[in-house]
Amino acid sequence: MENVFDEIRSRVSMRDVAKFYGLQMNHSGMARCPFHDDRTPSLKVYDDHFYCFGCGATGDCTGFTAKLFGIPQIEAAKKISYDFGLNLFNGEIAVSVNPRLKSENDFHVWLRNANLAVSEYLSKLNEWRKIYAPKNQWEQLHPLFVESLKRTDYVEYLSDLLAHGSDKEKKLYYKENGNDIKKIQERLEKLAAEVRPVKRKAI
Ligand SMILES: [Zn+2]
Structure with a gap:
């Protein structure tokens, strides 16, 4: 072999x-x-x-x-x-992955996604704070401006945790609130779908 x-x-x-x-x-x-x-x-x-x-x-x-x-x-x-269905071992499959390593790996995958999602979302929140700021007191607040007001503190905290937190702190967060990252990813996906340009029909 x-x-x-x-x-x-x-x-x-x-x-x-x-x-x-x-x-x-x-x-x-x-x-x-x-x-x-x-x-x-x-x-x-x-x-x-x-x-x-x-x-x-x-x-x-x-x-x-x-x-x-x-x-x-x-x-x-x-x-x-x-x-990949290569059939090189007569159907023999890999020994089960050591569960500790498996969960360690899940954590690293999560961490990678978390870093990406949090930095992207935070830069959007900061951008919205500037570009959708009301120009006068009568103007109705733009929903993205409101989202920025509501979410920036928490996302900044996350960004700080991911950048400067210890492995132990990150793992604790992953265990207890790991799903928040999924929500941020879903939000980003929704935004990406919204901004996709709509083709206009030629008249
Ligand atoms: Zn490397």
């Missing part, structure tokens, strides 16, 4: 594997690195390997999967084979 890693490399791309296991890449293939506390996208996903300019993590798709789930290379190969 020594060629199993080559076989995997030839049949699935690094990009597909990264995407399948939840890495969010931008259009140029950059993503926030799940292997260090990455504030800007420093990890580049190439066709056949990845490299993090922040922490130096690198490897092929099997190496990525092994690192991400905290499992040995051979188990990562089995996992990819199973998840």
Whole structure:
């Protein structure tokens, strides 16, 4: 079975594997690195390997999967084979991932999403505060201005926690209020859907 890693490399791309296991890449293939506390996208996903300019993590798709789930290379190969239907191990599936590592990984995925969502939402709130500020006392308050008034304090607190909090504090928040991040993500998705330009019919 020594060629199993080559076989995997030839049949699935690094990009597909990264995407399948939840890495969010931008259009140029950059993503926030799940292997260090990455504030800007420093990890580049190439066709056949990845490299993090922040922490130096690198490897092929099997190496990525092994690192991400905290499992040995051979188990990562089995996992990819199973998840992508490659049938390289006669239907054998990866040993179950150590539950502690699994939840550790869930936390890191959550943290990555939280960093992204909070910084995007906070910059929108700050923007709205300026551009939708009422010009006189009679003007009705713009709903986005009101949202900014209501939400900025909490989102600033979150941003501060994510940037300067200890791992313990972040984990506690994740456990007790982790869903708030999901709500922020949903809000951002809704906003993105709203601003999508509507095509006008030519008259
Ligand atoms: Zn890194």
